[in-house]
Amino acid sequence: GAGVSQSPSNKVTEKGKDVELRCDPISGHTALYWYRQSLGQGLEFLIYFQGNSAPDKSGLPSDRFSAERTGGSVSTLTIQRTQQEDSAVYLCASSFGHMNTEAFFGQGTRLTVV
Amino acid sequence: GENVEQHPSTLSVQEGDSAVIKCTYSDSASNYFPWYKQELGKGPQLIIDIRSNVGEKKDQRIAVTLNKTAKHFSLHITETQPEDSAVYFCAAKTGKLTFGTGTRLTIIP
Numbered sequence: 382g383a384g385v386s387q388s389p390s391n392k393v394t395e396k397g398k399d400v401e402l403r404c405d406p407i408s409g410h411t412a413l414y415w416y417r418q419s420l421g422q423g424l425e426f427l428i429y430f431q432g433n434s435a436p437d438k439s440g441l442p443s444d445r446f447s448a449e450r451t452g453g454s455v456s457t458l459t460i461q462r463t464q465q466e467d468s469a470v471y472l473c474a475s476s477f478g479h480m481n482t483e484a485f486f487g488q489g490t491r492l493t494v495v
Numbered sequence: 496g497e498n499v500e501q502h503p504s505t506l507s508v509q510e511g512d513s514a515v516i517k518c519t520y521s522d523s524a525s526n527y528f529p530w531y532k533q534e535l536g537k538g539p540q541l542i543i544d545i546r547s548n549v550g551e552k553k554d555q556r557i558a559v560t561l562n563k564t565a566k567h568f569s570l571h572i573t574e575t576q577p578e579d580s581a582v583y584f585c586a587a588k589t590g591k592l593t594f595g596t597g598t599r600l601t602i603i604p
Contacts, residue, residue: 385538414592422597424539424584429591437591439496472538474592483529484592486538 383407385487387473393493394463402458402490406475413456414474414484415448424472430456463494497522499587501595508575509603516598518585519567525587528561528568533582533597542583543570575602 386405394400406413415427426440430450441447445463450456460467470491476484498521508514520528526547531539545552545559545568552559556575561568572579580602585595 416594424594424597426591426593431590482527483541483544484588485541486531488538 385473385475385485387471387487387490389490390488391491391493393495396465396494397462399459399461400463400492402460402471402492404456404458404473404475404487406454406456406473407477407485408454410475410477411453412476412478412482412484413450414476415456415458416472416474417442417469418472418489419469427458427471460492463492465494468492468494497525497587497589497591497593499585499593499595501585501598503598504596505599505601507601507603510577511574514570514572514575514579514600514602516570516583516585516600517567518569518587518595519565520587520593521566522587522589523563523566524589527588528559529586529588529592530559530570531584531586531594533584539584572600577602577604 416424429437470489474484529544558571
């Protein structure tokens with residue numbers, strides 16, 4: 382497809398387990414963003430990749446969270462030892478370039494930690 | 496870093512009337528200001544944007560204004576319709592996108 386694709390769309394996991402969330406950006410987009418959205422809340426910045434530059438990890442809430450982007454395309458957000466407060470929708474967006482260009486979002490992954 | 500404030504948090508408007516949502520930002524280096532609409536269970540969808548060299552942009556019933564001196568920008572929706580009901584987010588970009596806290600807009604039929 383032509384849009385940002387995220388998988389899975391829904392994930393239920395037990396507390397303490399690790400999870401991996403995947404984002405396939407729009408082809409050719411060099412910038413990729415991860416955000417977290419708790420129920421009824423705003424968009425909390427997590428991490429930003431731009432080309433080959435070092436990612437901006439300033440939004441990651443703890444060292445249980447990490448993300449990588451392989452080959453400048455697909456990105457994986459990993460949450461280790463999940464906690465109930467990690468339950469949220471995780472949104473990925475991509476854009477062409479890092480300046481004044483449009484960013485497009487995927488539909489998100491709804492993570493529920495039980 | 497950038498800080499974006501958005502007001503109001505909720506807004507109810509009679510169908511056919513206009514709605515205005517306002518945002519301020521802190522980083523004068525921000526040069527791109529998009530607005531997103533988010534419907535229940537969906538990802539945010541870009542509806543309009545404005546770049547720092549422009550003061551106003553219109554797209555049918557939607558318009559955005561930008562005042563770089565005062566560091567604020569606004570979304571205007573005219574002739575509102577029930578399908579305009581959603582949560583709207585403003586954002587400012589200096590590389591990464593920083594979002595406002597959102598406005599829940601309800602159009603009353």
